[in-house]
Amino acid sequence: MGKTAFITGIAGQDGAYLAKLLLDKGYRVIGGARRSSHIVTWRLEELGALADTEIVDLELGEMLNIYRILEKYQPDELYNLGAQSFVAASFEQPLYTADIDAMAVTRLLEAIRTVSPQTRYYQASTSEMFGKVVETPQTENTPFYPRSPYGVAKLYGHWMTINYREAYGLHTSSGILFNHESPVRGENFVTRKISLHLSQIKHGMRDVLELGNLDARRDWGFAGDYVEGMWRMVQAEKPDDYVLATGEAHSIREFIKYTAQALGMAIEWRGKGPDEIGIDVKTNKTIIQINPKYYRPAEVEHLIGVAEKAREKLGWTPSTNFRELVEMMTIADERRVVENRVCG
Numbered sequence: 001m002g003k004t005a006f007i008t009g010i011a012g013q014d015g016a017y018l019a020k021l022l023l024d025k026g027y028r029v030i031g032g033a034r035r036s037s038h039i040v041t042w043r044l045e046e047l048g049a050l051a052d053t054e055i056v057d058l059e060l061g062e063m064l065n066i067y068r069i070l071e072k073y074q075p076d077e078l079y080n081l082g083a084q085s086f087v088a089a090s091f092e093q094p095l096y097t098a099d100i101d102a103m104a105v106t107r108l109l110e111a112i113r114t115v116s117p118q119t120r121y122y123q124a125s126t127s128e129m130f131g132k133v134v135e136t137p138q139t140e141n142t143p144f145y146p147r148s149p150y151g152v153a154k155l156y157g158h159w160m161t162i163n164y165r166e167a168y169g170l171h172t173s174s175g176i177l178f179n180h181e182s183p184v185r186g187e188n189f190v191t192r193k194i195s196l197h198l199s200q201i202k203h204g205m206r207d208v209l210e211l212g213n214l215d216a217r218r219d220w221g222f223a224g225d226y227v228e229g230m231w232r233m234v235q236a237e238k239p240d241d242y243v244l245a246t247g248e249a250h251s252i253r254e255f256i257k258y259t260a261q262a263l264g265m266a267i268e269w270r271g272k273g274p275d276e277i278g279i280d281v282k283t284n285k286t287i288i289q290i291n292p293k294y295y296r297p298a299e300v301e302h303l304i305g306v307a308e309k310a311r312e313k314l315g316w317t318p319s320t321n322f323r324e325l326v327e328m329m330t331i332a333d334e335r336r337v338v339e340n341r342v343c344g
């Protein structure tokens with residue numbers, strides 16, 4: 001019999017890639033999704049993982065819901081990917097974010113400890129915990145300085161994961177993952193917003209792409225590579241914490257440049273600060289503007305990680321570089337726009 005894995009946040013980007021990876025490895029995959037008017041399944045469908053994934057109702061705010069799931073399925077592995085994962089939203093909804101991104105980790109760990117202690121646990125920690133970075137590049141030993149309610153909540157979950165490992169001997173690992181993207185990334189995140197909106201502009205379905213801080217830099221990798229790293233952490237004999245990153249950082253401006261290139265467009269920048277605009281060189285129209293509503297109350301300016309420990313101990317390295325990632329996302333979005341398909 002193959003192993004059973006339970007994935008929280010199955011409807012999200014990483015949930016879909018991880019489900020596909022585990023199904024291909026022969027796992028029974030059970031995914032938790034929030035009950036609402038409809039469950040988001042397009043990502044699993046697009047990756048060919050929908051038919052074989054068992055989806056059950058899971059609300060991370062509900063202790064007994066979590067408890068019953070652990071008691072019933074007794075999974076070999078649990079990947080906690082469910083979260084309010086949008087940093088900008090966490091400034092407007094700090095308490096909800098704390099409940100789902102911080103307290104729910106304790107709910108899951110308590111349920112594991114009580115009714116399913118053999119379950120190996122993966123916690124989706126984040127480079128946002130480095131926030132206003134105190135050293136560059138960041139490793140597992142870099143001190144944390146979160147800059148958003150999201151980052152603070154995730155830091156709590158990170159330390160709880162370590163604490164349950166040390167206090168109760170549970171197999172709990174935490175992946176400190178730098179930004180990872182894909183064609184099934186949520187449309188609110190800046191990469192997918194750029195690949196989708198510029199594709200729409202090229203095909204006359206939108207006039208302008210509105211953005212916030214163009215100078216922020218991120219270490220962007222491909223989600224498909226990162227779920228492989230999650231799985232490797234859970235297979236390791238000893239639970240531990242690992243950074244997954246590409247070791248390269250790029251600005252939002254560079255992401256725009258390469259997206260435009262993939263679409264056969266070129267952008268010329270004029271002006272400064274909130275008055276900066278991006279002009280389509282072919283049509284001479286303004287197609288990018290700054291809207292200060294996308295500025296954050298506290299910004300994370302520059303993240304870049306070192307995944308040396310994951311390479312050494314888990315044999316993990318990313319397979320997709322920045323240019324390939326941008327092209328992959330842009331090709332997928334342009335095709336959706338041309339075929340008039342909505343994926344978001």
Ligand code: NAP
Binds near residue numbers: 013082100181186
């Ligand atoms: P995502 O696409 O936003 O997926 C998160 C999933 O969590 C969504 O399907 C969402 O459900 C679900 N969820 C939200 N609130 C919930 C609740 N109260 N109860 C149950 N489920 C709930 O995020 P992702 O990019 O796949 O990221 C996966 C995890 O890794 C997240 O924990 C994120 O914080 C973390 N992370 C991501 C990155 C990255 O760059 N992608 C980097 C570091 C860490 P709905 O579909 O119903 O909204």
Ligand code: GDD
Binds near residue numbers: 087180190191294300
């Ligand atoms: N979303 C968004 N929308 N971001 C913008 C925009 C915009 O219009 N304009 C500029 N940005 C800047 C943000 O200010 C930020 O500096 C950067 O683009 C990246 O923003 P997001 O794509 O929203 O990602 P994030 O880095 O804040 O958070 C993602 O990565 C974290 C790992 O570091 C999320 O996936 C988190 O869940 C994850 O933990």
